[in-house]
Amino acid sequence: MKISGEKSLSSKVENGLKILFLVIVLLDVITLGVAGVAIFSEFNSFSVRENYLTRIVLEAIISVVLLLTGIVALFIIHQFIKIFKNLKENKLFEKENAKALNKICTMSIVIGSLYLICLVGVSILLEYFNTIDFLSSLLIKVLILVFAVAFLIFGIGIKILNYIYIKAIEYKEENDFTI
Amino acid sequence: MPIIVNVDVMLAKRKMSSGELAEKVGITPANLSILKTNKAKAIRFSTLEKICEVLDCKPGDILDYAK
Numbered sequence: 001m002k003i004s005g006e007k008s009l010s011s012k013v014e015n016g017l018k019i020l021f022l023v024i025v026l027l028d029v030i031t032l033g034v035a036g037v038a039i040f041s042e043f044n045s046f047s048v049r050e051n052y053l054t055r056i057v058l059e060a061i062i063s064v065v066l067l068l069t070g071i072v073a074l075f076i077i078h079q080f081i082k083i084f085k086n087l088k089e090n091k092l093f094e095k096e097n098a099k100a101l102n103k104i105c106t107m108s109i110v111i112g113s114l115y116l117i118c119l120v121g122v123s124i125l126l127e128y129f130n131t132i133d134f135l136s137s138l139l140i141k142v143l144i145l146v147f148a149v150a151f152l153i154f155g156i157g158i159k160i161l162n163y164i165y166i167k168a169i170e171y172k173e174e175n176d177f178t179i
Numbered sequence: 180m181p182i183i184v185n186v187d188v189m190l191a192k193r194k195m196s197s198g199e200l201a202e203k204v205g206i207t208p209a210n211l212s213i214l215k216t217n218k219a220k221a222i223r224f225s226t227l228e229k230i231c232e233v234l235d236c237k238p239g240d241i242l243d244y245a246k
Contacts, residue, residue, distance in 0.1 A: 177220035179210045 010087035028070040035063035101162040108155030115148035
């Protein structure tokens with residue numbers, strides 16, 4: 001199977017990423033809507049509880065943080081689309097690809113950090129507003145931590161790959177400019 | 180880069196065109212242009228040898244070092 005060029009694997013991956021991009025946009029909009037409605041309805045409900053406002057603020061922060069991760073993920077997919085587009089056009093060792101990889105690295109670390117912020121928010125929320133059992137709360141916290149660590153490791157991995165890619169570009173340039 | 184390529188000076192001395200040199204040496208005019216404009220990162224001994232042979236000069240006549 002062809003890796004680069006028209007009707008190749010990279011062309012199919014590029015199309016897949018474009019669909020994924022649209023799906024995430026849709027999910028972001030739905031999340032924004034659902035979170036907004038949920039927080040608004042809770043805010044308007046008459047059941048006044050202890051530290052009610054704190055809870056709403058925390059829930060809002062968590063929702064915003066999760067929404068931000070979605071938006072940053074969109075940027076990552078956009079960069080991947082750029083890379084696969086270049087691969088489709090047989091532009092393998094381009095500085096543009098290295099720049100895209102660098103952006104992906106930064107954004108992955110941003111997502112990882114956002115998940116860590118989210119973990120702090122969720123921990124406070126579950127600690128002070130004990131709405132679910134211990135096992136479920138632990139599961140949620142572990143799940144968020146796994147996401148955070150996964151994105152941080154992914155970002156570091158991409159950083160290393162980017163270094164190798166930049167070196168490859170340098171070697172290619174050296175080879176191209178050897179007469 | 181402090182290494183300066185003086186191919187055009189030698190070409191003027193020998194009253195030879197770039198195209199002719201490229202053809203005799205066996206490199207493309209585009210590659211010769213890279214060499215003349217100091218964009219080259221390296222030069223193969225075989226290429227240097229052919230240039231010296233065609234221009235009847237020594238490597239020092241083509242390559243110079245300036246701080």
